[in-house]
Amino acid sequence: MAEPKANEHMEKIVSLCKRRGFVFQSSEIYGGINGFWDYGPLGAELKRNVKDFWWRSMTQKREDVVGLEATIIMHPKIWEASGHTSTFSDPMVDCLLTKKRFRSDQIDPQSGTVYFYSGAKDSTSEKVSSEAYSVLIGNGKHPDHARKIARQFYTTRGVANPELLGERTELIEGTVRYNPGNGSLFTEPRPFNLMFKTYVGPVESEDNVAYLRPETAQAIFVQFKNVLDVARQKLPFGICQIGKAFRNEINPRNFTFRSREFEQMELEFFIKPDETASKSSFPGEPGTEPSWGWEQWHKYWVEERVKWYESIGLSRDVLDFHWQQKSELAHYAKATVDILYKFPFGTQELEGIAARGDYDLTQHQKFSGKSMAVFDEETKERFIPHVIEPSAGVDRLILALICNAYTEEETTDEKGLKETRIVMKLHPRVAPVKVGIFPLLKNKPELVKKAQEVRDLLRAEMPVFYDDAGAIGRRYRRQDEAGTPFGVTIDFDTLGETPDLKDTVTLRDRDSMQQQRMAIGDLVPFLLSKIR
Ligand code: ATP
Numbered sequence: 001m002a003e004p005k006a007n008e009h010m011e012k013i014v015s016l017c018k019r020r021g022f023v024f025q026s027s028e029i030y031g032g033i034n035g036f037w038d039y040g041p042l043g044a045e046l047k048r049n050v051k052d053f054w055w056r057s058m059t060q061k062r063e064d065v066v067g068l069e070a071t072i073i074m075h076p077k078i079w080e081a082s083g084h085t086s087t088f089s090d091p092m093v094d095c096l097l098t099k100k101r102f103r104s105d106q107i108d109p110q111s112g113t114v115y116f117y118s119g120a121k122d123s124t125s126e127k128v129s130s131e132a133y134s135v136l137i138g139n140g141k142h143p144d145h146a147r148k149i150a151r152q153f154y155t156t157r158g159v160a161n162p163e164l165l166g167e168r169t170e171l172i173e174g175t176v177r178y179n180p181g182n183g184s185l186f187t188e189p190r191p192f193n194l195m196f197k198t199y200v201g202p203v204e205s206e207d208n209v210a211y212l213r214p215e216t217a218q219a220i221f222v223q224f225k226n227v228l229d230v231a232r233q234k235l236p237f238g239i240c241q242i243g244k245a246f247r248n249e250i251n252p253r254n255f256t257f258r259s260r261e262f263e264q265m266e267l268e269f270f271i272k273p274d275e276t277a278s279k280s281s282f283p284g285e286p287g288t289e290p291s292w293g294w295e296q297w298h299k300y301w302v303e304e305r306v307k308w309y310e311s312i313g314l315s316r317d318v319l320d321f322h323w324q325q326k327s328e329l330a331h332y333a334k335a336t337v338d339i340l341y342k343f344p345f346g347t348q349e350l351e352g353i354a355a356r357g358d359y360d361l362t363q364h365q366k367f368s369g370k371s372m373a374v375f376d377e378e379t380k381e382r383f384i385p386h387v388i389e390p391s392a393g394v395d396r397l398i399l400a401l402i403c404n405a406y407t408e409e410e411t412t413d414e415k416g417l418k419e420t421r422i423v424m425k426l427h428p429r430v431a432p433v434k435v436g437i438f439p440l441l442k443n444k445p446e447l448v449k450k451a452q453e454v455r456d457l458l459r460a461e462m463p464v465f466y467d468d469a470g471a472i473g474r475r476y477r478r479q480d481e482a483g484t485p486f487g488v489t490i491d492f493d494t495l496g497e498t499p500d501l502k503d504t505v506t507l508r509d510r511d512s513m514q515q516q517r518m519a520i521g522d523l524v525p526f527l528l529s530k531i532r
Contacts, residue, residue, distance in 0.1 A: 009406075010255065013403060016406065016424075016481065017402065021040030022042050023039055023256060024038045035249055043432075044432075045432030045463060047398055049431070049432070050394060050397060050430050051265065051394060057308055058265075064233065065240055068239050070219030070220075070241065072213050073211070074210075075210075077368070078364075081367035082221075082360065082363060088193060088214060090105070090191070090250055091105055091190070091192070092190055094187045096133070096187065097149060097152060097182060098181075098182065102251055109174040110138060110178060111138070112138040112141070113136070114172045116134045116168045117150045118132040133185060135149045135184060136178035136183045137183050138183075143169075145183065149182055192250055194247040195214050195247070198211070214245055216245055216266045220241055220268045221361055224270070228374065235270055235374065236270060236297065237269070238269035239270075242263065242266075242394070244262070245263065246261050248260055256396070257345075257348065257395075264394065265392045265394055266391045270385035271387070294334060294355050297388045298334075305351060306319065312401065313404065313425075313430070314404060319339055319340065320339075320341075320342060320347050322340060324337070332359030333354050333357070336352055336354040336355070338352050339353070343399070343400065344403060350393065350396050351390060352389075352391050353390045354389045355386070356386075356388070357386050357387070358387070360387065361384045372385075401426060405424040421477065421480060422480065425510070431483045432482065432483060432484075433479070434463055436478075437451055437465070437488050438466075438475050438488065438490070439468050442468035447490055447494075451490040454520060457520070465482070465484060485509070485530065486507060486509065488508075491505075501517060503519060503521070504518060504519050506518075507526075
C-alpha cells in the first residue's frame with residue numbers, strides 16, 4: 001500500500017529536519033502553534049541560499065528585471081482592488097461532533113451507509129430533540145460505530161437518553177458531507193476569508209483595520225509607476241520581490257507545505273498588450289522579436305522556471321505540470337500552469353505561472369484614481385501593460401529540496417559491517433554548509449594547526465564546518481546528513497610525511513564517497529566552481 005510507506009518516509013524526513021536543525025515547530029516549548037515553522041541553523045542557511053540564488057537569477061543576471069522590497073501591511077484598499085477582501089476565501093466546514101474545521105474542497109469523497117437519527121422524545125429529560133443528525137460509516141463497518149457517534153452528538157446537546165432516537169439508513173456514493181475521521185456530519189460549507197486582520201494604531205475600530213499581506217504580488221502592482229519612473233526600463237520588463245505572506249489556512253498540513261506564515265518569490269513581468277504576435281512558434285531569445293504575444297512570454301517563463309529548478313537539483317522527472325483548464329482559471333487569467341513536485345504525500349504545487357492580462361493594474365487604476373498606463377514611443381500609444389506572473393513559495397521549495405535530497409543507502413563501514421547511510425543529496429548551490437574540514441586526529445597539534453589554516457582559507461569564501469570529534473567515518477556521516485557536499489581531511493601527508501603529497505588534502509565527494517588528493521591551493525577555485 002502506497003500510503004503508509006509515504007507516511008513513514010515523511011516521518012523520517014520530519015525527524016531528520018528536527019534532529020539536524022533544518023526545521024523546528026514554532027514555539028515548541030509551549031506546545032507549538034499550528035501552521036507555523038521555524039528554520040534551525042541548517043534550514044536558515046538553506047533557505048537563504050535558495051532566496052539568494054533566485055534573486056541573482058531573476059534580477060542581477062538579467063537586464064530586464066528589477067527588485068522591490070515592500071511592507072507587509074499596506075493600505076487596506078489594495079485588498080479591495082485586488083479582490084482579496086471579497087473573494088479570497090476557502091470553503092470551510094465544521095465537524096458537528098468535534099467542532100474541528102476542514103476545507104470542504106480537500107475532503108476525499110466517501111461511500112457507505114448513512115444512518116439518519118431524528119428527534120424522538122427523550123423519556124428521562126422530557127426534552128424533545130427536533131434535530132436530525134446523520135453519521136456515515138464506510139462499507140463493512142459495524143452500525144454500532146454510527147450509533148456511538150450519534151449518541152455522543154446528542155449527549156453534547158443535553159439529550160439524556162439518545163438511545164430512543166429514531167433511525168433510518170440510506171446507501172450513499174461519493175459524498176463529502178461527512179468527516180472521514182469519525183463519520184460525523186459536517187456543517188454546510190461557508191466561505192472563510194484567509195487574510196489575517198489587525199488594527200493600525202491604538203484604536204481598534206473598523207476604520208483602522210489592516211491586513212497582513214496574503215501575497216507579495218500586489219505591492220509590485222501598486223509601486224509599478226514609481227519603479228517605472230526610476231528604473232530606466234522599457235516594456236517588456238519585470239519587478240520581483242521576495243517576502244513573507246500570511247494566510248489563515250483552515251487546515252495547515254503536510255509539514256511546512258501548507259503553512260499560515262510563509263515566504264513567496266514573485267515576479268510580475270510586464271508586457272505590451274500585444275496579442276496579435278505569431279502564436280504558433282516559440283522564438284529563441286527574448287528581445288529578438290519585438291512583439292512577442294502573451295502566449296510566447298508565458299511559455300518562455302514556464303521554461304525559464306523549469307530550467308531554474310533543474311539548476312538546483314530538481315530534475316524534470318521529479319516535477320509535473322498542470323495546465324489549468326478554462327473552467328479552473330480565475331476570471332481574469334488567460335492561462336495558468338502550475339509547476340508541481342512529486343512529494344511523498346502526493347504531487348502538489350510549487351509554483352503557479354499565470355498570464356493575468358491587465359487585470360491588476362486596471363483594478364488599481366480604478367480604485368486609486370491614478371493612471372497605470374504607459375506611453376509607448378514606438379507606437380505612440382498609451383496602454384495598461386499586461387503581466388505574466390511566476391509565483392513560487394520558498395517554504396514549499398525548501399520542503400521539495402529536502403524530500404528530494406533525503407536518501408538512505410546501504411554501505412559497509414571501515415570494519416566491513418553493513419550500515420545504512422543517510423545522506424542529504426542537496427545541490428552544492430543550495431547546501432547549507434559547503435565543506436567539512438577534518439584534522440585526521442585532534443590530539444596532534446601540527447595537524448590541528450594545518451586544518452585550522454585550511455578552515456580559515458575556505459571560510460573567507462564559503463560556509464564551512466570544522467569538526468575534530470570522533471572517528472573520521474563518523475564525522476563524514478554527520479556531514480552527509482547535513483547535506484555538506486564536500487569534505488577535506490588534513491592528514492600526515494598534508495604535513496609532508498610523503499614529500500610528494502605535502503600541502504595536499506583528501507577531498508571527499510558526499511554522493512559518490514570518492515576521495516581524491518588535491519593541493520590546498522586548488523581547493524578554493526575547485527569548490528567555488530561547484531557552488532556558484
Ligand atoms: P494552494 O492552492 O496550494 O493553496 P495557491 O494556488 O492558492 O496554493 P498561490 O496563491 O498561487 O497559491 O501562491 C503562489 C505560491 O505560494 C504557491 O505556488 C505556493 O508555493 C505558495 N503558497 C501559497 N499558499 C501557501 C501556504 N499556505 N503555505 C506555503 N506556501 C504557500
